[in-house]
Amino acid sequence: MELESISGVGEKTAARLQSIEEPERALREGDVAALARAPEITPGRAAAIARAAIRAEHDDSGTFLATDRAREIHRAVLDLLQERAVTDDAAHRLETLFPTGSASRIEEVREWVERAMEREPDPETLDALVGVGPLESPPAERIRERCLATADAERHAEAQEAFPELSVEIVEDTRGLADLARGYATVIVLDEAFAGVDIDGDVRVMPDALDSPEEVVPERTLAFFAHNRERIRAASAVHRAAELDSSLDLAALDDRLAELDDDGTVIGDDELDRLERAVDDLDATVSTAESVANDRLREAIEERDVTIEGADLLSLVEQGAGVDSLLSRELEDEHAAAIEAARDHLVDALALDSSEAELATRAFPEEPTFPVEHDEEIVNRLREDLTVARDRRASRLKRDLAADLAGMREGCDELVRAALARDVELAVSRFARDFDCVLPEFGDSGIAIEGGCSPLLDCAFAEVEPIDYEVSGPTLLSGVNSGGKTSTLDLLALVTVLSHMGLPVPADSVRIERYEALHYQEKSQGTLDAGAFEATLREFAGLVAGGTHRLVLVDELESITEPGASATIIAGILEELAGSTTGVFVSHLAGEISEAADFSVSIDGIEAVGLDDGELVVERSPKKDVLARSTPELIVEKLATESDDDTDGFYEKLLGKFE
Structure with missing residues (x-):
């Protein structure tokens, strides 16, 4: 494309x-x-x-919704659908549904909708969808202990673009490489020419590094999965609940995600945990080990009576001997035991292995001293060894986990996309179930609705009275005030919009012509001034000049000007639409318009069958070829039949005027 x-x-x-x-x-x-x-x-x-x-x-012109009111109906449809989506992404995807005259687009959506309507919106799936969202790449974080090195300027530029997290250095020879190795914990060399060089430090020659980002910068992959972990887990839960197929082993994916901490570090490895604790606790443990040794020696000294004859004391003083000599002579065994206790505490508290323990024992020399003190050089060497072991293990675990997760990246993208696509399907399924929808049939001319109920009414859907209505060609719709004429137009518009979006409609059945455009002219608020009246006429002139296969819905066009002129204008418009367009014009001037038209205009009526405590009782489904009686006529009829004081026949005479 x-x-x-x-x-x-x-x-x-x-x-x-x-x-x-x-x-x-x-x-x-x-x-x-x-x-x-x-x-x-x-x-x-x-x-x-x-x-x-x-x-x-689909070669769609984008002109199906020809008026503001038609677009408002489409917006209302989208709102109803989006209210039934769990995720924002599904709500955004539903925005791509629109009414069209394109048969290929309608059929494409209908095929998808048929599958969607079969989806069961079970609570477990809907709950899991709450946590699903599009996968995002977190900002790259600078890694300072590792760098890339190359002697090639072009390769240097490629590496900088591929790995913005790392420093990329130019090196000309092994001396420059050695300098880098002293400044970085790890140096990754991109040039095969450096293979086999002997340089102190962690120097790796990886000519294919640009093709192995998860090995060079495993932090990138780990950060991505740590950032998106809950979304991936939620998508996995959707797959399990909805029994969706996946290319991934979901149990293995869960296991690998469990090895990640929120910050992208690897967790759950006992050996790494041991080394991290050893490095973190080394100084405190050495200090405690000193205390262990000194406490034992102090206790031994306090409990021991040491007797030194005068000649011996004189000899020790003359030799310049001090406490160390006294300890060596009088408390040799106790000092050795104290040193052993310090060494044992250091090894046990840090859980050192045999090679580490061998170095650790040298931190407390056997030479008698009091107080006992550690050898700082040995402790620093132990710290360095533990730190190197920790970092190497952490790096290996990062690389291994990043390699595994990188292999699952594409599958995770598909996992999330499938979960979000299921949310879109479930939104349509919930819409169809909530409003008792069926897929309409396309064919013949006009539109026929059985048991249609509009969810756009300002009442609970269960309280909506079903409407049956069939219309073809230009038709006048009459009826009492508040009888449901505008609601009928809204239902016709709603069914037309949904049908041409490829979606199910809220009715027992619908048969509809495939229209090219929907024109819905809502009722004007009051008489228009000359300029606005002229603009309205121009709009209808454009409508009349348009093509065939249109549905035209007009609500009380007579309100734009004087009643007499309105009847003439509407009659003229209907004459132009006859034979090419389905149209429903709601009007209180149906009789006058019919008389003014030069063809036999169909008149349907929404009948009020009476009054109940002052409230209209209305048969909501329009009746064919019936000019509905007005509310005033019903009131006069009620007075004529129920009043006992109509002695001179006043109400009867008024009622006769309606005939």
């Missing part, structure tokens, strides 16, 4: 879209979340681009 061929997509937008993975797939599937990952593309803009791409594919 040529991106710039899509309406509204220029060179800059096309370049932004090319920066994401698989832009053609995202456009084809209406994947708004994927499109919105492009720089400066909002979800709303992404939905508009996806709609434009779909229109281009």
Whole structure:
């Protein structure tokens, strides 16, 4: 798909879209979340681009919704659908559904809807969907203990672009490489020419490093999965609850995710935990070991009576001997035991292995001293060895886990996309179930609705009275005030919009012509001034000049000007629409319009069958070829039949005027 061929997509937008993975797939599937990952593309803009791409594919003009009121009905439909989506992404995807006259687009959506309507919106799946969202790449964090090295300037530029987290250095020879090795814990060399060089430090020659990001910078992969872990887990839960197929071993995925901490570090490895504790606790443990030795020696000295004859004391003093000599002579065994206790405490408290323990024992020399003190050089060497062992194990675990997770990345993308796609399907399924919907049938002319109930009414859906109505060609719809004429127009518009979106309709059955456009002219608020009246007539002139296969709905057009003129104008419009258009014109001037028209205009009526405590009792389904009685006529009839004081026949005479 040529991106710039899509309406509204220029060179800059096309370049932004090319920066994401698989832009053609995202456009084809209406994947708004994927499109919105492009720089400066909002979800709303992404939905508009996806709609434009779909229109281009199905040669749709985008003119089906010809009036503001028609667009309002479409917006209301989308709102009802989006209220039944769990995730924001599913709500955005639903924005790509629109009414069209394109048979291929309608059929494409209907095939998908047929599957969606079979989906069971079980609570477990809906609960799991709460945590699902598009996968995101967290900001790259600088890694300072590792660098890349190369002697090639072009390769240097490629490495900088591929690994923004690392420093990339130019080296000319092994001396420069050795300098880098002294400044970085790990140096990764990109040039095979350096293979086999003997340099102190962790220097690795990896000519294919640019193709192995999870090995060079495992932190990138780990950070991605740590950032998206809960979303991936939620998507996995959706697959289990909804029994969706997946290319991944979900149990293995859960196990690997459990090895990640929130910050992307590896957890759950006993050996790494031991080394980390040993490094962290080394100084405190050495200090405690000193205390153990000194406490034992102090206790031994306090409990021991040491007798030194005068000659011996004189000899020790003359030799310059001090406490160390006294300890060596009088408390040799106790000192050795104290040193052994210090060594045991250090080894046991840090859980050192045999090689580490061998070095650790040298931290407390056997030479008698009091107080006992550790050998700082030995402790520093032990710290260095433990730190190196910790870092090497952590690096290996990072690389191993990153390699495993990198192999699951594509599967996780599919996992999340499938879960979000299921949310879209369930939104349609819930809509169809909530409003007792069926898929309409396309055929013949006009529109026929049985048991239609509008969810747009300001009452609970269960309280809506079903409507049966069939109409073809230009028709006048009469009826009492508040009898449901406007609601009937809304139902016709709603059914038409849903049908042409490829979606189910709230009715027992619907048969509908495939229209090219919906014109819905809502009731004007008061008489229009000359300019507005002229604009309205121009609008209808354009409507009359349009093509066939249109549904025209007009609510009380007579309100735009004087009643006499209105009847003449409406009659003229109906004459022009006859034979080419389905139209329903709601009017209180049905009789006058019929008389003014030069053809036999169909008149249907929403009948009020009486009054109950001052409230109209209405038969909501329009009756064919019936001019409905007005509310005033019903009131006069009620007075004529129920009043006892109508001695001169006043009410009867008034009632006769309606005949």
